[in-house]
Each structure stands twice: as C-alpha cells, then as structure tokens.
Amino acid sequence: MTATAPSYPSVVPESAPALVLDGITKTYRSKAGAVDALRGVTYHFPRGSFTAVMGPSGSGKSTLLQCAAGLDQPTTGVVVLGGVTLRGLSEVALTKLRREEMGFVFQAYNLLPSLTVYDNVALPLRLTGKRPQRAEVHAVLEQVGLGDKVKRRPAELSGGQQQRVAIARALITRPSVFFADEPTGALDSNSSRQVLSLLREATDRAGQTVVMVTHDPVAAAYAERVVFLSDGLIAGHLDRGTPGQIAAAMSDLER
Template sequence: MTSTAPMRPSVVPSEPPALLLDGITKTYRSKAGSVEALRGVTYHFVRGSFTAVMGPSGSGKSTLLQCAAGLDQPTSGDVMLGGNSLRGLNEVALTKLRREQMGFVFQAYNLLPSLTVYDNIALPLRLTGRKPRRDEVHRVLDQVGLEGKARRRPAELSGGQQQRVAIARALITQPAVFFADEPTGALDSSTSRQILGLLREATDRAGQTVVMVTHDPVAAAYAERVLFLSDGLVAGSIDRGTPAQIAAAMSELER
C-alpha cells in the first residue's frame, strides 16, 4: 500500500479538482464524551476519476462521504466542489448544490414506489425546475440497460434493476461528482458486477467523478484508486489494485 501525501489547495493544479477535502475534521459530542470521526483529512479527487474509499469499521469512511457531499457539516476544514467552497452555505443553498451538481446512489434504492421508472429518473430535473426531455430520460435508461422498462413501477423490478434506476436518476443531471455508498451491498455477485460496470462506464465514457464507499475488495477493484482510512486519517492508497491486493491492505489496517 502506498502512502498518500496530503495535497493542499496551493499545490493543486491550475484546473481545480472535482472535489477537494482540505483539513476536514468531524467530532461528534454526546453525554458519553467526544468521538473524532475524522482528524484532518486532506485529499483531492481528480475530475473523471473513480475512487473507492475503504477502511475498518469506525475508520470514518461514511463520515467522509457525508461531509464531502454536504450532507453533514465538518467540525473544521473545508470542502470544495469544483473550486467552490461549501463552507458557510445554508441548507437551501446546499440542497440546490446537491440537486444540480451531485448524484447519489445508496444501498437502499430510495425510489418512489408510486412513480414509474421514467418519472423516478426525471424527478431530479423537475426538482431543479427543468422540464425533462424524453430523449434525455431515454438516453440514461438505455445507458443503464433499462430501455423498455420506462412504464414499470419499482415493485415490478428486481433489486438490480431498481439499483440501475437509482443510477440513472443520479446520472440524469450530469453531476460533477457521483457519490455511492455501498451500492452493491444488497445485491448478488452477478448483479453487483453489472452495477459496478455501470459506475466504471460513468467515468470512462461520460467523464463522471465517482467516489464510492465500500467494504468489498472486489467492488473496490473496479476503481482506479482505493483510498484507505484508519482512525479518521488517510492511511494510504493503492492504484488499480487487484481484489487480493486490496484485501491484503485491509488486513494490515485491521491488525
């Protein structure tokens, strides 16, 4: 496993990265005491890259994704999306930013059961005040292999097909950054490979920036780089690692 040197804004190339985490800390406080989930994470995600984030339980990987996506506020530090800081934005501004520049796929598909596949995919555009064009909805339907399922409802689809709808819904706005949190956790291995192939295609063909949290070395091997966290800090990375190499690196962290 290679070490990952912190990258400060002053040394980032002239074109800003898709996503920059600058000294992110996150402390949760309760009556039982304080827990430091992140302890000064600095990292940049290159445009058009696919990065998997891994680490032992409690390493801070889900907290990192939540802060990076503006779903939670870091205690200190800054998150910059395409060179624009999220610090100080109110919830209205953050919601607008998430709708227009971020895509999300989670283990739970979060589809609206009363809407058709077509309308679930078109929903993010409607929420931004845009009238969806049929051609753009059908383009992403075709991209995820669901052309012909537009009038179905989620309950009529398999779990893998529902996750494809969730991916199409995330892609329809052509987001700057696509966040995935255990997107294959509820799927069988064959369907998982199909879903991961779609995420890989999103970077290779469409130039999307994908940040995926996973515990699965096989899933992580689809990414160009695996970023490892341990105790709220960046512990290292592997570029284009095999499942065996990634699993070995995880074993080192868990000792």
C-alpha cells in the same frame, strides 16, 4: 434572512480537482463524551477519477462521504466541490448545488414506490424546475439497460434493476461528482458487476468523478485508486489494485 444561491466560478481550470477535502475533522458529542470520526483528512479527487474509500468499521468512511457531499458539516476544515466552498452556504444553496452538481447512489435505492421507472428518473429534473424531455429520459434508461422498463414500478423490479434506476436518476442531471455509499451491498454478484460497470462508464465515457465507499475488495478493484481510512485518518492508498491486493491491505489495517 434571505438565502443566497451558490456563486459558481465562471471558469474552473481543467487541472483543478473535482473535489478537495482540506483538514476535515468531525467530532460527535454525546453523554459518553466526544468521538472523533475524522481527524484531519486532506485529499484531492482529480476530475474524471474513480476513487474507492475503504477502512475498518468505524474508520470514518461514511462520515467522510457525508461531509464531502455537504450532507453533514465538518467540525473544522474546508470542502470545495467544483470550485465552490461548501462552508457558509445556506441549506437552500447546498440543496441547489447537490441537485445540479452531485449524483447519489446508496445501498438503499431510495426510489419512490408510487412512481414509474420513467417518473423516478425524471424527478431530479423536475425538482430543478426543468421540464424532462422524453428522449433524454429514455436515453439514460437505455444506457443502464432498462429501456423496456419505463412503465414499471420499483416493486416490479429486482434489486439490481432498482439500483440501475437509481443510477439513471443520478445520471440524468449530468453531475460532475457521483457519491456512492455501498452501492452493491444488497446485490448479488452479477447485479453488482452491472452497477459497478455503469459507475466505471461514468468516469471513462463521461469524465465524471466517482467517490465510492465500499467494504468489498472486488467492488473497490473497479476504481483506479483505493484510499484507506483508519481511525479517522488516511492510512494509505493503492493504485489499480487487484481484489487480492486490496483485501491484503485491508487485513493489514485490521490487525
């Protein structure tokens, strides 16, 4: 059967959310029985918003992100990104959508060790069949403060620098939605601030939507809204919370 490309809507209203989760459930089955990781999550992520997703271990945070990004298929429910419904898309179409509309930043930097910083950043463009423009690649590296590292390889960089390369690689395609899974989990406090400031800039300056899973109240405070998960359900949210307020809300969930 021939794979079909996603049919992007010709016009998506500015008021439409960047990402919609509607009744998302995810059940994993094993010899020990069924485990419900998500139990009916409905949430709209506005365009140009920065949302942190928090919750106790096993609450469904990473599963939510995986389903939202089309990296895993929900058991039931619908995910709509930029007006495109993910359910029913072929793997080829999903891959195309991820390359063109999504950026990914994970705790593991996932850089190719044999490539230079320049080539790591240019890679997503090459994968979409585009010829990278040197000025474009240099501009995004300047944006993340690594304009002088273009010829270095990942092993020659600190952890914080590698994560900034990963952000530059995500920025180069100008994605509408960034998914970040514990992006500062392996970094020191100074590198964490730099990485979080870049994600904040993606929202404030470029109008991109950021969805970040984190366990760190300090990281979550960079978002304008924190959504709390508990036992696979949304348990509440906090707007413009301080690290102390976010930590207190997490403590209440863990009791």
